Amino acid sequence: MSRLFSPVRLGRLDLSNRLVMAPMTRSRATPDGVPGALAADYYAQRAGVGLIVTEGTQPSEDGQGYLTTPGIHTDAQVAGWKAVTDAVHAEGGYLFIQLMHAGRMSHPDNTPHHRQGVAPSAIAPNAPMFTATGPKDIPTPRALSTDEVGRTVADFRAAARRAIEAGADGVEIHGANAYLVQQFFAPSANTRADQYGGPIENRARFALEVAAAIAEEIGADRTAIRLSPGTTLWGIDEGAEGPDLYRHLVAELDKLGLAYLHVMHQGDEVLLADIRRLWSRTLVLNRPGRPREEIGADIASGLADLEAYGQMVLANPDFVARLKAGAPMAEADRMTFFGGDARGYTDYPALAVEPA
Structure with a gap:
């Protein structure tokens, strides 16, 4: 386990350890x-990773899917994120903002404009x-026209630029979980x-265009992407060609020189x-449900x-210190995952522990 706590270079950052807080929707934005x-x-408490x-x-x-999720496309949102990044940096941490377009996983009642969701095709x-x-x-959902796909790529590019304006150390493209x-x-x-449809090269094109646009805008060393090969959430079926699509996609992404x-x-x-x-570069791996003894x-x-770890970091703001000390981990309260106030968000206590 000692390598977990060794420093590592990631893009232009020198991280103090090899533990990552995985992205988790909390639905507490305005x-x-x-x-x-x-x-x-919330984020500053967990800056030890x-x-x-x-x-x-x-x-x-159009990228919003759920109630009260944050954005990064208005001045007010940038100002809100600037308070977050300042707090994390004050604690010595680093933060990437994950850019997530929900696509068809959206309901008009959940968005300010109340428009129909958009997607590659009009399939619910x-x-x-x-x-x-x-x-x-x-x-x-409404199928995006070819021109609209290009404008969506441009939206990702602009959002990445605004994330850097907000003080983020980089952005992670959400290419996983059925979005x-x-x-x-x-x-x-x-x-x-x-x-953008048909052969695997075409179906991978949008992801590659988004990654290339963001890397050009803010630097490849501040650009990352998350993938979940084989996900079957919410009607997603990548078919028999799925593994080959990912082999093609990863090989092409590798050429861009992304941070991770x-x-x-x-x-x-x-x-x-x-x-x-x-x-050939930094690989971050998230195995959902991984037991503590396999960390x-x-x-x-x-x-x-x-x-990368999700619920364990959510429930243990001092996750790294607890691992070093062999201290017990608190359990996450699933009833407070989404929405609400400080309960289940910023009120998980840290232990007074000393490294073993």
Whole structure:
């Protein structure tokens, strides 16, 4: 486990350890997408990890899917995030803002403009979504025109620039968990007949264009992407060609010189080994549900350079100190994951522990 606490170079940053706070939606922003008043405290409390990746943050009005998620496309949102980044930096931490376009995983009741969601194709995910008046079926999205796909790439580029204006150390593109980028990958969500549909090279094109645009705008060493190969959430089915799509995608992403690739592992060990071989730079690995006794195993084996953790960091603001001391970990309160106030957000206590 000792390598967990060794420094590592990531892009232009020198991280103090190899532990990452995984992105987690908390739904505590204001109705106009400004990070809530407690967000600065929440992230600053967890600045002991080598890198914080924020909750998914919409790059545009159309990118919002859920209630009270933050954005990074207005002046007020930039100011809200500046308070967060200042607080994290004051504690010696680093923070990447995750850019998340929900695509078809959206409900008009959850967005200020109340418009129909947009997606690669007009195919509903056949799933409910929580709204202010309770769960509702997600309506069929509107298919983006070819020109609109290009404008969405431009939205990501502009959001990345605004994230840097807000003091973020970089951005992570959310290409996982059944949201817009992954919707382009999956034949179950993408039946387009233009250059963004059909063969795997076309279905990977949107992700590559977004990554290239952001890298050009803010620097490749401040640009990252998260992928979840094999995810089957909300009607996503990448088909038999899914693994080959990721092999192509990762090889092409590697040419861009990004700061890191963040993989949310879904169990295909052969594909994961191929991704490690194809990716020549920093690899962050997130294995959901990993038991405490296996923390550090992928770093020790050389499969990953950093490991990402979600609920354990959420419930333990002093996550790194507890690991070093062998102290017990608090359990996350699932009832307070989304929305609400300080309870289950900034009131998890830190232990007074000394490293063993």
